[in-house]
Structure formats: structure tokens, C-alpha cells
Amino acid sequence: MAQSSSSESLSSISAPTRQILALSGGVGGAKLADGLAQRLAPGRLAIVCNTGDDFEHLGLTICPDIDSVLYKLAGKNDIERGWGLAGESWTVMGALKKIGGEAWFNLGDLDLATHLHRTHLLRQGHSLTDVTRELATALGIAHAVWPMSDDPVRTIVKCDGGELPFQHYFVREQCHPAVTGFRFDGIDSARPHAGMMHMLESRSVEAIVICPSNPFVSVDPILNLPGVRAALKHCGAPIVAVSPIVGGQAIKGPAAKMMRELDMPASAEAIARYYGDLLDGMVIDQLDAAQAPAIEALGTPVRVAQTVMNSGEDRCMLADIVLSFAGSLKKPD
Numbered sequence: 001m002a003q004s005s006s007s008e009s010l011s012s013i014s015a016p017t018r019q020i021l022a023l024s025g026g027v028g029g030a031k032l033a034d035g036l037a038q039r040l041a042p043g044r045l046a047i048v049c050n051t052g053d054d055f056e057h058l059g060l061t062i063c064p065d066i067d068s069v070l071y072k073l074a075g076k077n078d079i080e081r082g083w084g085l086a087g088e089s090w091t092v093m094g095a096l097k098k099i100g101g102e103a104w105f106n107l108g109d110l111d112l113a114t115h116l117h118r119t120h121l122l123r124q125g126h127s128l129t130d131v132t133r134e135l136a137t138a139l140g141i142a143h144a145v146w147p148m149s150d151d152p153v154r155t156i157v158k159c160d161g162g163e164l165p166f167q168h169y170f171v172r173e174q175c176h177p178a179v180t181g182f183r184f185d186g187i188d189s190a191r192p193h194a195g196m197m198h199m200l201e202s203r204s205v206e207a208i209v210i211c212p213s214n215p216f217v218s219v220d221p222i223l224n225l226p227g228v229r230a231a232l233k234h235c236g237a238p239i240v241a242v243s244p245i246v247g248g249q250a251i252k253g254p255a256a257k258m259m260r261e262l263d264m265p266a267s268a269e270a271i272a273r274y275y276g277d278l279l280d281g282m283v284i285d286q287l288d289a290a291q292a293p294a295i296e297a298l299g300t301p302v303r304v305a306q307t308v309m310n311s312g313e314d315r316c317m318l319a320d321i322v323l324s325f326a327g328s329l330k331k332p333d
């Protein structure tokens with residue numbers, strides 16, 4: 001027995017497993033997060049989710065970007081809609097509408113269980129991290145899925161006509177208003193997720209993957225948390241972003257429209273410029289291969305690949321490409 005315990009103790013002091021940190025928001029983020037989760041064992045991957053889209057609605061705390069990752073990794077997400085659960089029904093929403101309740105934000109009957117349980121646990125004082133872990137475990141997910149912070153951060157979209165909370169812009173107004181900028185309420189006092197900061201500060205992170213998510217409303221809320229940019233800069237691991245813009249379009253969501261409204265070309269090159277020297281590499285789609293030289297001229301190495309993910313195989317292929325690209329960019333220790 002002693003022997004096994006000493007050998008166990010020996011193995012336990014071996015070099016800590018270096019992890020991949022994925023920053024995710026929206027549908028595109030969840031897809032690549034799923035590909036990475038298929039390829040990496042639970043101890044090798046941590047997925048940090050944007051919580052700027054979260055909001056209190058009908059007395060419930062709604063966390064769309066966390067749920068997109070949870071449902072995707074559990075294989076229960078609705079492919080068509082890109083959010084929510086497959087096999088959903090809308091009985092409660094129909095009844096709510098009949099009695100004059102707010103029905104602009106569609107909460108499916110199955111999805112409501114998530115919001116009811118999460119809200120109940122949060123009201124009991126559990127952290128969003130613990131609640132997310134409980135939901136992940138219940139969904140059979142072993143990978144670490146973390147909120148970017150346990151403190152509330154709320155994305156406010158500045159438009160010509162004033163400011164809108166994110167879901168009002170995205171769902172109620174269907175992204176029609178022209179954007180002029182963004183604000184993240186609560187971000188100055190929000191503490192970045194402790195697990196993420198530990199990975200970055202202990203240099204136990206092997207690479208950081210910025211998933212193909214909207215840079216303004218899915219990635220910036222994470223990057224702008226106090227101390228995150230500095231921790232990323234000094235963590236010694238390569239940072240690779242996958243362009244969310246393919247052929248001048250966002251695969252899903254308002255990223256391209258927002259870029260045009262912010263006087264930026266809706267291009268992979270403009271995304272590279274936007275992230276600037278934060279990136280050690282960028283993966284762009286084959287459709288945008290002609291932009292590779294201009295991006296490399298910025299000092300950002302490029303890998304051209306199929307970044308559009310329409311299947312589990314696509315998600316794993318892109319994950320493989322991103323991981324091998326990051327490995328080739330390893331920074332000198």
C-alpha cells in the first residue's frame with residue numbers, strides 16, 4: 001500500500017497539466033468550445049463564458065452565453081435556433097402572453113427549468129461559478145465551464161436613439177438600431193473568474209483561444225475585466241483568435257453590422273486590427289485567404305482553415321487546427 005501511495009505522491013508532484021483557456025460567447029463560441037471539449041480531456045480545458053449578455057427577466061437570471069456552451073457540450077442544444085434546447089415547447093410562453101406577460105424573450109418550457117434552478121440557487125447565495133458547475137454536472141459535462149466573473153456585468157449597447165440593455169437590443173429590437181458603442185455596467189468592480197486568473201498568473205496555461213465570437217459584445221466584456229488584459233499579456237502562452245467574420249459576414253449575429261456601423265470594414269483583417277498586439281496568431285477562413293498577407297503585415301501570423309462549423313467533425317477539425325497552430329506559436333519560456 002505504502003508503495004502505491006508513494007508512487008501516487010510522486011506522480012502528483014509531476015509537472016501540473018497545462019491547460020487550454022477558451023474565451024467564448026454566443027453561438028460561434030459555443031461551437032468551437034465544443035470542438036475543443038471533444039479533443040481535450042476535462043483537466044486540459046477551461047471555457048470562460050461572457051456574462052455581459054446576462055439579464056434579469058421575469059424575476060429570473062438569464063445567462064445565454066453560459067447556457068449556449070452548456071447545452072452544446074451536452075449535445076442538447078437546438079441547432080436551428082442556435083440557442084436554447086432541442087425538442088423545446090413553448091406552452092408557458094403562450095400562457096404568459098395570454099395573461100399579458102412579457103413575451104418578447106422566448107423562454108422554452110425545458111429551458112425554464114435551467115433559469116428557475118439557477119435563479120433559486122443564486123438567491124440562496126451560491127456563486128454563479130458554483131451554480132454553473134451544478135448545471136454542468138447535471139448535464140453530464142465534466143469540463144470546466146466558468147462565467148467570466150461571479151459579479152454582475154451587463155453590456156449596454158449605445159445606439160443613435162440612446163442606450164439599450166443587450167437583450168433588448170439583440171432580441172426585442174432584433175439588432176435593428178445602429179450602434180455607436182458599448183458600455184459594460186459593473187465591469188470596474190467585477191472580479192475576473194479566479195480560476196482563469198490563477199491559470200494565467202501561475203503560467204499553467206498552454207494557450208488561450210479566443211473563439212469566433214463577437215469581439216465587441218462577447219469577447220470585450222471578458223478582456224475588459226480588471227487585470228485580464230495584463231494577465232493575458234504576461235501569461236507566457238500564445239493567444240490565438242478565430243475570426244468571427246467570414247467572407248465579410250458574421251456566421252450568426254450582428255458582428256458584421258456592428259463593424260460597419262463603427263466605420264470598420266467587416267473583414268477578418270479588421271478583426272485582427274481590432275485585437276491588435278493582443279494576438280499571437282489568427283485563424284481565418286479559406287474564403288478570406290487573400291487577407292492573410294495584410295494580417296501578417298500587422299505582425300500577426302495567420303493560419304488559413306475552414307472555420308465554418310456545420311458538424312461535429314468541423315468543430316473538431318477546427319479545434320485541432322487551432323491547437324496545433326497555437327503549439328507552433330509557443331512563446332519562449
Ligand code: FO1
Nearest residue numbers: 026027053063064067083104105106170171
Ligand atoms: N435569441 C433570440 O433571437 N430570440 C429569443 O427569443 C431568445 C431567447 C433566449 C432565451 C434563452 C437564451 O439562453 C438565449 C436566448 N436567445 C434568444 C439568444 C440570446 O439572446 C443570445 O444567444 C445571446 O445573448 C447572444 O449570443
